[in-house]
Amino acid sequence: MKDYKKLEKMSKQIRIDALKMISAANSGHPGGSLSAADIITVLYFYEMNYKVDDPDWPDRDRFILSKAHCCPALYAAMAHAGYFDIKDTLKFRELGSPFQGHSSKVHLKGIETSGGLLGQGLSVAIGIALAGKLDKKKYQVYCMLGDGELDEGQVWEAVMSASKFRLNNLTAIIDSNKIQLSGKVKDIKPLNPLVDKWKSFGWNVIEINGHNFKKIIWAFKKAKKTKHKPTVIIANTVKGKGVKFMENKWEWHGKPPDQDQLKKALSELK
Amino acid sequence: MTQLEHTRKGFSEALVEIGQENENVVVLDADVWPSNKLKLFIDKFPERYFQVGIAEQDMIGIAAGLSFCGKIPFTSSFSVFTPGNCFGQTRLSVGFTNANVKICGSHSGIDFGKDGGSAQSIADIAISRALPNFTVIVPCDYFETKKAVHWSARIKGPVYLRFGRSKWPVLTNFESRFEIGKANVLRPGCDVTVVGCGSMVANALKAAKILKNELDVQVINCHTIKPIDKTTLINAAKDTGRVVTAEDHSVIGGLGSAVSEVLAEHYPVPMRFVGVKDRFGQSGAPDELYKEYGLTPKHIVKAIRKLV
């Protein structure tokens, strides 16, 4: 659906459902779920090829959420795509639930790897992209990382591998919301010049507003057309996007809203 | 005179054999292909060989991704680097996801020798064994390393395969029984049992020989540390009433710990542990180090005497 209104409506619903999950569990990560919601919406409702009734379809595009603490947004998107009922996701973080606190391949069909330790997803995505090349498959691999996650050394090992192997079937997305767990990225470990860093490592770099659907769609299109190189989309986003009192506050990185706060947040999103 | 051969040779030859048998076999390397003799594989299957550079964490993650698409990745490095330098990746991307990845670590233990203590891996069995889903294999010679590679390709799920740097005595042959999870009784005996793995199996046999006019020593080659062969170990404890373990690894968390976990629960007998006694290694020739760290046949004899 390249109907921006529809995408916008969907991303609002995903935000609402993500917050409901976190509230039901009384634990989870609202800030990064909200900043990632628009990109995840485009991936699941415009960009990616997949079959909900055949999650292991060998030709499917793959989405790896390396910042797996933001899985509430992913679970909501997958529910609305038809993988499972949205009501089920209210079992988020419960004992025995497939909706683990960090998205996990062995607990839920349609999840491509297991996360929770930042820094690992891009390497796994590279492995999947390499297998795609070996098997002459046409699928595209998408991997979303946090900007704080870029502190991890493994990410930069992977950045070098992806360009060495010329993985143009790989698109990394940085959810660059400028905030990590305990403060601002620029205070904890400055990343700038981020665009130059990725460029100098041999990547095709596209910088966009990560809340503008037109731009997100355009960036994915450009990424897929790129030859011989992986692409990184540096998406400038707002942590907590859509809920004013959560926006740009590290305090809302990993804290559930109480009942009043949830009400307030949902009314903003309606 | 027993013949000597590199376990690394068995590793590299077997990779070519399984590469031929199964086109899903791929090999990943963190800049050690000459050490692990990978040239054979690289020349034969260049498109299935991935050099990732000195980046063990990335290598393990890439291997996981490949396995999710039906490949059977073997990662090749030293046991001090894999799983030592990539424990978080080994734990999450491979162990937790139950990925079909085979982590192969050479140059194990103080047998690594002159490179010194920083390079000598004495905790790799402990950390890999503690991870759910993992199979941990420590072959005792060239032939067993070959067979371990073949078995690893057949096992569904994560494997840690540990082998050595030096040439080790060839104790088995092409036809000897080798089954994952089944320890081999190499020498029957009723007075005391020595359970060894890797390079220490040869030393256990030597110790048994030294004592042959005095004691009837049973020697068990416990090449699979996990899942461990409870039946064979319990039977040996019942038959001999005393058990010594022998490994080129820390006595904390390795073979000795694994054996004592079984016996403590099912058939407790007096035990002694031959292995590295909670210290780091250092530079030296392997035989000198084995003397310094108490891993020679004489040390095993001493441990046996303490029990009888």
Ligand SMILES: Cc1ncc(C[n+]2csc(CCOP(=O)(O)OP(=O)(O)O)c2C)c(N)n1
């Ligand atoms: C290896 C590792 N170290 C620490 C953590 C704890 N942690 C969870 S989320 C987070 C901050 C992540 O920030 P960022 O990548 O910017 O994500 P976002 O802002 O999108 O939530 C940290 C430090 C972790 N999950 N993994």
